[in-house]
Structure formats: structure tokens, C-alpha cells
Amino acid sequence: MTFGKGCHLHLIDGSAYIFRAYHALPPLTRKSDGLPVGAVAGFCNILWNELSRNGGKDAPTHIAVVFDYSSKTFRNEIYPAYKAQRPEPPEDLRPQFSLTREATRAFNVACLEADGFEADDIIATLAQQAVDAGGACTIISSDKDLMQLVGNGILMRDPMKDRLIDRAEVEEKFGVPPEKVVDVQSLSGDSVDNVPGAPGIGIKTAALLINEYGDLDSLLARADEIKQPKRREALIQNADLIRISRQLVTLKRDTPLDVTLDDLEVRAPDPERLMAFLTDMEFRSITRRVAEKLKIAPPAITETPPATPEDAPRPEAPPIDPGTYEAIRDMAALQAWIDRIRAAGHVAVDTETTSLDEMRAELVGISLCIEAGQAAYVPLGHRQGGGDLFGSSDLVAGQIPMEEALAALKPVLEDPAILKIGQNMKYDWKILARHGIRIAPFDDTMLMSYAMHGGLHGHGMDFLSENYLSHIPIPIKSLLGSGKSAITFDRVGIEDAVKYAAEDADITLRLWERFRPDLHRARVTTVYETLERPLVPVLAEMEMAGVKVDRDTLSRMSNAFAQKMAALEDEIRTLAGADFNVGSPKQLGEILFDRLGLPGGEKGKTGAYATGAEVLEDLTTMEDSHPTGARLAARVLDWRQLSKLKSTYTDALQDHIHPETGRVHTSYVIAGANTGRLASTDPNLQNIPVRTEEGRRIREAFVAPAGRRIVSLDYSQIELRILAHIADIPALKQAFKEGHDIHAMTASEMFNVPLDQMTPDIRRQAKAINFGVIYGISGFGLARNLRIPRAEAQGFIDRYFERFPGIKTYMDDTIAFAKAHGFVQTLFGRKIHTPDINAKGPGAGFARRGAINAPIQGTAADVIRRAMIRMPAAIAGLDARMLLQVHDELLFEAAEDAVEPLIARAREVMEGAAHPAVHLSVPLIVDAGQGANWAEAH
Numbered sequence: 001m002t003f004g005k006g007c008h009l010h011l012i013d014g015s016a017y018i019f020r021a022y023h024a025l026p027p028l029t030r031k032s033d034g035l036p037v038g039a040v041a042g043f044c045n046i047l048w049n050e051l052s053r054n055g056g057k058d059a060p061t062h063i064a065v066v067f068d069y070s071s072k073t074f075r076n077e078i079y080p081a082y083k084a085q086r087p088e089p090p091e092d093l094r095p096q097f098s099l100t101r102e103a104t105r106a107f108n109v110a111c112l113e114a115d116g117f118e119a120d121d122i123i124a125t126l127a128q129q130a131v132d133a134g135g136a137c138t139i140i141s142s143d144k145d146l147m148q149l150v151g152n153g154i155l156m157r158d159p160m161k162d163r164l165i166d167r168a169e170v171e172e173k174f175g176v177p178p179e180k181v182v183d184v185q186s187l188s189g190d191s192v193d194n195v196p197g198a199p200g201i202g203i204k205t206a207a208l209l210i211n212e213y214g215d216l217d218s219l220l221a222r223a224d225e226i227k228q229p230k231r232r233e234a235l236i237q238n239a240d241l242i243r244i245s246r247q248l249v250t251l252k253r254d255t256p257l258d259v260t261l262d263d264l265e266v267r268a269p270d271p272e273r274l275m276a277f278l279t280d281m282e283f284r285s286i287t288r289r290v291a292e293k294l295k296i297a298p299p300a301i302t303e304t305p306p307a308t309p310e311d312a313p314r315p316e317a318p319p320i321d322p323g324t325y326e327a328i329r330d331m332a333a334l335q336a337w338i339d340r341i342r343a344a345g346h347v348a349v350d351t352e353t354t355s356l357d358e359m360r361a362e363l364v365g366i367s368l369c370i371e372a373g374q375a376a377y378v379p380l381g382h383r384q385g386g387g388d389l390f391g392s393s394d395l396v397a398g399q400i401p402m403e404e405a406l407a408a409l410k411p412v413l414e415d416p417a418i419l420k421i422g423q424n425m426k427y428d429w430k431i432l433a434r435h436g437i438r439i440a441p442f443d444d445t446m447l448m449s450y451a452m453h454g455g456l457h458g459h460g461m462d463f464l465s466e467n468y469l470s471h472i473p474i475p476i477k478s479l480l481g482s483g484k485s486a487i488t489f490d491r492v493g494i495e496d497a498v499k500y501a502a503e504d505a506d507i508t509l510r511l512w513e514r515f516r517p518d519l520h521r522a523r524v525t526t527v528y529e530t531l532e533r534p535l536v537p538v539l540a541e542m543e544m545a546g547v548k549v550d551r552d553t554l555s556r557m558s559n560a561f562a563q564k565m566a567a568l569e570d571e572i573r574t575l576a577g578a579d580f581n582v583g584s585p586k587q588l589g590e591i592l593f594d595r596l597g598l599p600g601g602e603k604g605k606t607g608a609y610a611t612g613a614e615v616l617e618d619l620t621t622m623e624d625s626h627p628t629g630a631r632l633a634a635r636v637l638d639w640r641q642l643s644k645l646k647s648t649y650t651d652a653l654q655d656h657i658h659p660e661t662g663r664v665h666t667s668y669v670i671a672g673a674n675t676g677r678l679a680s681t682d683p684n685l686q687n688i689p690v691r692t693e694e695g696r697r698i699r700e701a702f703v704a705p706a707g708r709r710i711v712s713l714d715y716s717q718i719e720l721r722i723l724a725h726i727a728d729i730p731a732l733k734q735a736f737k738e739g740h741d742i743h744a745m746t747a748s749e750m751f752n753v754p755l756d757q758m759t760p761d762i763r764r765q766a767k768a769i770n771f772g773v774i775y776g777i778s779g780f781g782l783a784r785n786l787r788i789p790r791a792e793a794q795g796f797i798d799r800y801f802e803r804f805p806g807i808k809t810y811m812d813d814t815i816a817f818a819k820a821h822g823f824v825q826t827l828f829g830r831k832i833h834t835p836d837i838n839a840k841g842p843g844a845g846f847a848r849r850g851a852i853n854a855p856i857q858g859t860a861a862d863v864i865r866r867a868m869i870r871m872p873a874a875i876a877g878l879d880a881r882m883l884l885q886v887h888d889e890l891l892f893e894a895a896e897d898a899v900e901p902l903i904a905r906a907r908e909v910m911e912g913a914a915h916p917a918v919h920l921s922v923p924l925i926v927d928a929g930q931g932a933n934w935a936e937a938h
Contacts, residue, residue: 001259003062010060011048011123013141014067014111017043017159019838022093022822027522032281036092039282040099044220044278044286046159050140052293053185058138059780060215062264064110065127066119074116075248081194090820100280106277108269110259115223117255119143124251127154129261134572144840147173147183150250175207183216186246192802192840195248196241198234205231216246267270275299285470287744295381308768317372317510320471325502326376327399327494328368329673330766334405337368337376338412346419347412349439350510351428352501354379354488358430358543359658359684360663363402364490366409369505372513377498380405383490396494410437419443423461423508426670427538427859444533445508448515450671451528453526455823455833455854459671465507473507474500492594493931513793527830530917531862532670534869538882539678541872546663547685548885551654553701561694568639582639587613591632592619598629607757613637617784642694649688649698656683668885674832676861678885681746690938691764702934709714709899709930711880713906713935715888716925717742718860723774725921726855731803736922749803772857773800774807776849811852818851826858827918828866863924867913876911877904891934903928 028038047065050855067504075082089097104111108526112122123139123146130137132155142158147170150156156165170178187206201209209231213219225237235374249450271294278287279299291298313390328334341347351359362381369375382396404726413432416690420442422428428841429439457463465471473822479492479500489497519525569582578595580587589609593601596621619633620624629743656664680686689695704710720742724732735742744758747766753759765786771813772782786793801808818824818834825831832854836847864885871882871890880894880902890910894902910926929936 001061001265002131003130003135003264004077007061007130007135008058009062009126009135009261009262010050010138011063011126011131011137011139011797012047012063012065012109013119013123013139013143013146013514014043014065014100014104015119015141016063017046018093018097022090023302023763024263027092032282036725037099037283038097040103040281040636041095041283042284044099044103044107045284047104047109047291048286049106050159051109060138061135061264062130062261062267064112064259064264065104066122066126067111067113068119069113069115073118073121075081075118079194079196079244082757083193083902087192090822092607098789103281105496106269106274108267110264110276112259114255114257115224116254121252121255124149124253125255125257125266126261128253130154130371133261136284142818144173145185145249146859148177148178148185148249154916159748162422167772174203180215181249182208182246183210183219185249186216186242186351187219187826190249192838192844194250195245196238197245198238198242200230207701216242254524259889265708269294270297279901285468287469290932314720317513318374319505320469320506320510321373321500321903322474322503323855324884325498325506326372327498328376328378329400331400331404331408334378334400335406338408340928341368341418342415345417346370346421348421348505348512349413349428350422350501350504350508351431352497353431354381354490358427358434358667359546361431363431363435365501366405367505369502369509373506374511375502375506375509377494377501378409379494379497380403380498381490382492382494386734395456398494406432406435406437411437413437413792415780416441421445421508421512423464423504423511424429424708426536426540426668429536432546433540433544438537441535442514442536442539443512444536445515445672447532447536448519448528451524451532451830452515452518452522453833454676455674456673456835459477461504461507461511463824464511469510471507474503484534509708510689522831524829524831525829529870531828531830535670535865539670540870542882543665543667543885544562545881545893546658546661546665547893547906548705549653549657549664550703551657552705554650554654557697557701561646561650564694565639565642565646568642570633572632572635572639575628575635579618582636583643585609588636596629596900597625598622598626613640614784616924621783621789622709643691643697645694649683649736650701654684655703661719666884673861674850675856675858676826676830676832676865677887678861678865680884680886685884686873696935696938699938704893704932708895709932710934711894711899711902711906711930712891712905712928712934713892714927714929714938715864715910716927717892718863718924719856720770720774720890721864721922722827722856722859723807724811728807728857728921729806730803733922739925743770746770746800749799759862769796769800773797774852776811776845776852778845814852814855815848824851824858826855826862827858827914829863830858832858859918860888863913864890864910866917867910868911869911871906874905875902878905889938891937899930903930 011402013598018039022039027036029035029038029537030043071083071086082488099701101111113119114122120143126140127137127149136153138157139154140151140159141156146579147165150165150170151167157163166177170181174181174184176184177558184203187198187201187209188203189195209219210216213222220235220239223232226232228236232795234424240786249669274290275287278290285550288298326742329867350367352365352367353363355361364381367375367377367380380402381400382399383398384394413420422442422444424446425439425442425444432439445464446459449464453459462473465473479496480486481487496579520527570584573579576595578591580591583589586608589601589611592598592611593609600618600658616633618635620637623630658665664683666680667682669681672679687788688698702710721731721736724736731744733818735745743763743766744755746769747753747758747762748755751762753762768785769782772785779790779797782797783790783793818837821832823833834847837851847873868882868885870888878894878898880892882890883893884891892902892905892906907926907928911924914920914924929937
């Protein structure tokens with residue numbers, strides 16, 4: 001086929017694929033000889049997904065995968081330091097480079113590289129040839145360096161987000177159209193690739209300059225016209241470096257190649273060759289998927305017997321077939337399954353209910369699985385009427401009475417000799433606990449995945465099934481529908497329910513069989529068994545207990561907030577000199593940037609100005625030059641804060657009060673945050689602001705019943721204490737041992753305020769400096785947080801590092817470890833993967849800050865988890881119970897005569913929570929308080 005009009009070339013950035021696959025997936029070795037093949041497996045999956053995409057006008061007629069030949073190219077002759085500081089690839093990745101080329105050829109796809117040139121140069125050359133020949137080209141990559149090519153028939157597609165990158169996307173990212181991206185990059189440089197650029201000029205400033213002067217040459221020729229001294233000097237003094245930078249970032253569109261476009265025509269793979277490669281790599285899942293697509297029988301994969309039992313190859317499981325599952329409709333069938341469960345010693349369990357709210361959901365059925373492919377469903381609460389919400393509420397015939405079925409299952413589900421297996425077991429635990437069943441012992445596949453893969457991907461069942469079992473589960477929407485016509489699970493026909501529910505149990509068992517040995521290989525068994533799994537019943541009991549919330553208090557606060565908002569609206573309109581809707585971002589932008597003429601206004605795709613919190617916070621720092629606008633921006637921030645408090649808390653919390661218990665029952669997400677921190681949802685009780693008086697007042701609505709007290713125990717500055725230990729900073733460790741207030745000490749030094757004259761507001765600013773600096777905040781970010789000039793904020797940061805040099809050493813060492821290993825660790829062994837640590841552009845700073853933050857925040861999260869797990873036994877016998885966890889704080893409710901012994905026992909547990917696993921070189925201190933409500937106790 002001659003390439004021309006109507007043809008579409010797809011160019012895959014192979015080198016980027018390899019690194020993405022390596023950092024996004026857990027380590028994998030070939031069982032027969034220990035060869036690292038994890039990146040190859042990920043690469044094959046990504047490539048096969050590309051080749052299997054649906055047809056249509058965007059389907060490729062020609063395709064190639066392009067790789068970097070080596071780290072040295074013609075650019076090193078222009079500028080020897082180019083990419084010189086790039087770290088060597090990890091040892092276990094090096095042998096996989098050649099295997100990915102072999103994989104590409106096995107899929108019968110052109111594999112291209114050129115000595116002395118980068119993959120991006122080859123892509124630029126072929127893309128240009130494609131459009132010159134009258135065709136189109138799509139570049140499969142998210143690399144910003146390739147964005148200069150977009151336009152005139154060339155598009156990009158981000159393979160991870162499956163999102164097209166067109167001219168508008170490029171202009172939004174760089175502030176200029178694609179044809180001027182090179183000019184912007186020449187000015188801004190690239191620290192990752194060691195492209196020098198002009199010191200002090202970032203992408204935004206570069207875009208402003210190029211848009212004003214037209215192009216780079218014109219800008220350099222007229223540099224002496226620039227009013228800002230620093231910019232002017234940076235351009236004049238570094239003109240030669242800027243021109244060299246242009247040579248480095250400009251992609252060659254005339255790279256010499258030994259292939260033509262016609263050579264890249266899409267070709268079907270040779271099944272024998274492809275199967276031979278996949279079999280040799282011992283890739284079971286993708287081998288099966290490819291064989292099904294090619295309609296051939298998958299070959300058997302044989303392996304050399306492993307040296308240790310835990311490395312034994314997994315037996316091939318039968319395909320997942322929902323048509324084979326059983327409906328258990330009478331006690332005889334249920335008893336037969338109970339006997340099989342006792343013989344097996346384990347069972348995967350899943351509940352089906354009418355709601356995701358465990359405190360209000362009704363149990364509809366229970367699914368069971370004891371072996372891959374052998375699953376069943378026990379319908380208990382299915383009702384007549386199908387999708388007709390006005391149908392009969394009578395139970396469908398052929399179901400075991402719920403009390404009878406649960407009475408039979410209770411001994412099995414509570415039997416200490418039978419392991420129960422679940423996916424997100426906390427949900428099922430609470431559902432069954434409401435029926436008098438406390439599941440134990442158990443394993444949780446969601447938490448197994450979280451312990452192994454935290455930071456790499458999500459841990460929901462559908463994702464895990466598709467990625468680790470190559471199976472897409474039946475979607476729940478296919479049964480329930482969506483929108484106003486959606487039904488609840490009790491209205492689903494039993495025949496359909498069996499397929500869906502039993503499949504969940506089958507998938508859960510298969511995931512467990514896969515993850516159980518993987519925990520040991522990943523060396524996170526202790527993390528799972530001591531920090532993840534034991535927390536489930538503790539959180540479940542807390543969530544079921546709930547916390548009493550006074551509706552009248554919330555109602556009064558809501559009215560007070562509404563009055564304050566109205567007063568703020570009047571003040572804002574007076575400052576604006578016009579009547580407008582304060583809640584309208586579009587109208588606010590027009591007031592700030594058109595009417596008041598404030599600088600920095602940027603319009604988005606809709607043509608409206610951006611007026612987010614960061615924009616407004618920047619404007620508040622302009623009190624000297626634009627006092628009215630600065631005050632208006634500050635008042636809008638205050639108004640938004642009140643609006644959020646009103647809508648999110650004082651109004652919404654009233655809807656969350658349970659009609660039967662009179663309490664609010666939050667739900668904690670265990671496997672959400674990469675660092676191990678818990679997240680509170682439905683409602684979120686962890687984000688109630690404490691910095692403002694209004695935010696603190698909301699806690700007054702969380703009350704103790706008559707004769708009882710709310711008790712709060714809160715770790716004092718735990719993350720700074722952990723930093724002092726991890727970074728081994730003598731000054732900080734000594735200060736903590738002597739009982740000094742670190743935030744007050746910092747405030748005294750930074751603001752020259754004696755300790756005895758310290759105010760809460762000054763201390764709050766010092767706290768922002770302490771935490772901001774250790775997590776890598778920039779001078780710009782600190783200036784925004786404190787609403788102070790940027791130079792002053794940078795001065796704080798510089799003085800901070802001078803006083804505590806160990807912090808900078810810790811930061812540098814942590815980033816280096818993350819780049820070398822792809823993860824960081826807490827003191828307790830929790831792995832937090834850092835797949836984007838080697839990313840380029842704006843995301844690079846975020847990834848580095850995350851890596852620095854994770855060991856500190858993660859260790860603090862682990863400490864409080866350990867305390868929570870030990871707490872029920874410690875306070876047993878007291879008339880008290882644990883209600884909430886809010887980051888570093890635990891909240892209890894206790895009888896008045898139990899308050900003091902509760903505080904004593906809980907404090908002992910919390911202050912000793914790190915031991916014996918970790919011996920901290922600084923003491924953990926816990927502050928305690930009590931009161932009629934949360935505000936009084938805090």
C-alpha cells in the first residue's frame with residue numbers, strides 16, 4: 001500500500017512505554033531463570049492494547065514503535081552537558097531493553113532506532129513525511145518535547161489517559177501555539193535534560209515574552225527594551241546559551257532513516273512467532289488474551305521447578321464463566337456448601353445489598369466461592385416487581401428465610417479455623433455485624449493490593465480483575481440501570497443476580513490466590529498483617545458507633561453563616577463599585593481584571609478569567625499596588641470559606657444524621673491515600689477547618705449524650721518529631737526532648753517575637769513554614785500560603801535550611817532513593833511507590849515533594865494505625881468507645897467516671913505505639929482534653 005491521502009500513521013514512543021511500564025507495575029521475574037521481565041510484560045500489554053483498538057477513521061494504516069538508540073546523540077556534540085546528569089537505568093531494567101525490541105518484532109510491528117539521534121527525532125521525521133504525503137499522523141505519547149509537532153495533520157494521544165492532545169491543548173500547556181513551543185522551551189530550559197535556557201525564566205514568563213515580541217530572534221534582538229531588569233539581564237547575558245538551547249530542543253525533521261512510510265504498513269502478527277515469544281517470557285495472561293483474539297489455542301507454558309515453595313508456578317485456573325454458578329435456594333443446598341467450606345478451610349464471601357451506605361443498606365444475598373470457578377449465590381431478599389419501583393414488595397419465591405440462612409452461616413463465618421476472603425471486607429463486615437455476625441479471621445484482597453502496590457494504581461475489584469486476571473467483570477449498571485430509572489439490587493432477577501454476585505466471589509478468590517504469595521515476594525507481609533488487616537474491625541466498630549451531632553446547633557450556625565455571607569457580599573460589591581453575583585467566577589473575573597484592572601488575569605477555554613483560590617491568594621499580596629483589589633480578593637476568599645462551611649457542614653451534616661441512631665456515621669477509606677493516611681467520607685469529618693473561628697465552631701455540634709463526655713487525644717507535632725528522627729537533626733531532637741514548642745521556637749526566630757509574647761496567629765505562620773519547608777514548598781508557594789512577599793518567604797526558607805542543614809540532606813537522599821528504587825518507605829516498611837519521580841515538566845516538582853513527604857507522613861499514619869489497633873484491648877472494661885480518627889487525633893466518648901482512666905490508658909497506647917517495631921530517638925507526646933462537645937475537648 002502506497003502511503004498517501006487517507007492513510008494514517010501511528011508512531012509509538014517506545015522508550016517512554018518501557019519506563020512507564022517499569023515504574024507502574026510491581027517487579028516480575030521469569031520463574032525458570034529469574035530474568036527480570038516486569039517492564040517487558042507491561043510493554044506487551046500496552047502494545048497489544050494499542051493494536052487491539054477499535055477501527056474507524058483514526059485506526060492506523062501504518063504503525064511503528066520508536067526507541068532511543070543510546071544516551072549519546074548529536075546534541076552532546078553541541079552541548080556536552082546535555083542529559084549528563086540523568087541517572088543510570090536501574091539494574092533490573094537494563095536487560096529488558098533488548099527484550100522490548102524483540103517483543104515489538106514479535107508483534108510484527110516496525111521497530112525503529114537510529115544511532116546518534118533520539119526517538120523524538122525519528123518521530124518528527126516520519127510525522128513530517130506522513131503529512132507531506134497527504135496523510136495524517138498520531139503520536140502515541142505524552143512527552144511535552146513532541147508537542148512542537150502538533151498541527152497540520154499531526155495529533156498526539158496520551159496513552160495512559162487515552163486523551164487527544166491537539167493545538168488547543170498545547171497552547172493551554174505552553175501559552176503559545178505549537179509552532180512557538182521551541183521558542184518557549186529555549187527560554188525556559190529543562191532541568192531534567194540539562195537544557196540551560198535563561199536563568200529565572202519559566203514557561204509562563206517565556207510565553208509572555210514570545211507572545212509580546214513574536215519570536216525568539218526578535219526577542220533577543222530587542223532584549224534591551226525589556227523593562228524588568230532581571231529579565232533583561234538574563235536574556236542579554238545568556239543569549240548564546242539560549243540559542244544553544246534552541247538547537248537542543250528543536251526536533252530534527254530530516255533524520256536519515258533506512259525505512260520508508262510504505263515499510264510501516266500494518267501487518268497481522270505471525271501467530272507462531274508471537275506465541276513463541278510470549279511463551280518464552282512465561283506471560284500467561286496476555287498469551288491467553290492474544291490467543292483468543294487470534295482464535296488459536298494458547299500454548300502450554302512450562303517452567304523449571306522453582307527452588308522454594310513460595311515461588312511455585314500458579315496452576316492454570318479455569319476461565320471465568322458466570323453461566324456455571326449455582327443458586328442456593330434451600331437449606332439442603334446451603335448445608336452442602338457449608339460442608340464443602342469446612343473441608344476447604346477457606347471461603348470467599350461477598351454481600352449484595354440495596355445501598356452503599358452500610359448503616360442503611362438492606363442485605364439481599366450472599367455469594368460464596370471455595371475454588372476458582374466454583375461459586376454460588378444465596379438469594380435472601382429479592383422482591384417482586386423487577387425494575388418497577390411501584391411493584392409488589394413481596395419476596396420472590398425460592399429463597400431461604402434470612403434468619404434461617406444467617407443462623408446456618410454464622411458458625412462458619414465466625415469459625416477461627418476457616419479463613420474468610422473478601423474484597424473491601426470492611427463493608428461486608430459491617431453488613432453482617434448488623435445481623436449479629438462478626439467475621440473472623442479474614443483476608444482482604446483490596447488491602448493486599450494496597451500493601452504491595454500503594455502509589456501505583458487503584459485497588460477496586462474491577463481494576464484488579466482486569467489488570468491481574470485479564471477479565472472484565474459484569475458491570476453493575478447492566479443490572480441496576482442508571483439515573484432516575486435505576487433500581488436497587490433487591491429488584492434484580494435472581495438468575496441475573498447469581499451471575500453477577502457469584503462472579504464477584506470467584507474473582508476475589510482468584511485475586512487472593514495470586515496476591516497471597518506476592519505479599520512475601522514484595523516483602524510487605526508484615527505491613528499487611530500488622531497495619532492493614534487488623535484495622536478493619538476497629539474501623540468498622542467506630543463507624544457503627546457514630547458520633548452524636550446536635551441538629552439545632554447546626555441550624556443556628558447555618559443561619560449565622562448566612563448573615564455573615566450577606567454582610568460580606570455587601571462589602572465586596574462596595575469595593576467592586578458594581579452589583580454582581582459574588583458566587584459567579586465569570587462575573588468576579590470581569591470585576592477583578594477588567595473593571596479594577598488587576599494584573600495576571602488569564603482566560604481559559606470558555607473565555608472566562610480564572611478565579612480559583614490560588615489566583616485570589618496571589619491578588620491578596622498586592623495590598624501596596626492595588627489595595628482595593630487585594631481587599632476584594634481577600635473578602636471573596638472569606639465569603640467562599642463561609643459558603644463551603646455552610647453547604648458542606650452546617651447544612652449537609654443535618655442530612656447525614658441517621659434517623660434511628662441520631663448520630664453521624666462516617667466511613668473510612670483504608671486504601672485511598674498512598675501514604676497510609678485514612679480518609680473520611682460520607683460525610684468527610686477530617687476536613688473541618690480548624691484555622692478559622694467559624695471552622696472551629698462547627699465542632700461544637702459534635703456532642704456527648706447526657707452523663708457522658710467527649711475525649712480527645714492528639715499527637716503533638718508528630719510529623720516534625722518523625723522528621724527529627726529520620727533526618728537525624730540534633731537541634732530538633734534536643735528541642736523535643738526538652739519539651740520545647742517547635743512552632744513557637746520557629747516563630748520567635750523568624751519573626752523576632754519573644755516566646756512570652758507569642759500569639760496564635762504568629763505561631764500558625766511558623767507552623768506553615770515548618771511543614772511547608774520540610775515538604776519542599778517553594779518561596780512562591782509559601783508566600784501564597786502566608787500572604788507575604790515572595791522575597792520574604794524565600795528568606796524564611798533559606799534561613800531554615802541554614803539552621804537545620806540535615807533537612808536538605810534528607811530531601812536529597814530521599815529523592816535519590818526514590819529514583820533508584822521507584823519507591824520510598826516508612827519506618828515500618830510500608831512501600832509508597834513513586835512512578836512519576838523521573839517525570840519532566842511541572843509534574844516533576846510534585847512527584848519530588850510527594851517522595852519527600854511520604855516517609856514522614858506515612859510513618860505518622862502507621863503510628864496512629866498501630867495505636868488504633870491496640871486501643872480496643874487497652875480500654876476494655878471501661879464505659880468508653882473510640883468514635884473518630886482525624887489525622888493525628890483520636891476522639892472518644894466516655895462516661896464521666898471513665899474519662900480519667902480512659903485518658904491514662906489511651907495516652908500510654910498512643911505514646912508507645914511505635915514500639916517495639918521502631919525505637920524513635922524523640923518522644924511521642926499526646927495532648928488530651930475533654931468536654932461536652934468536640935470543640936471543648938480539643
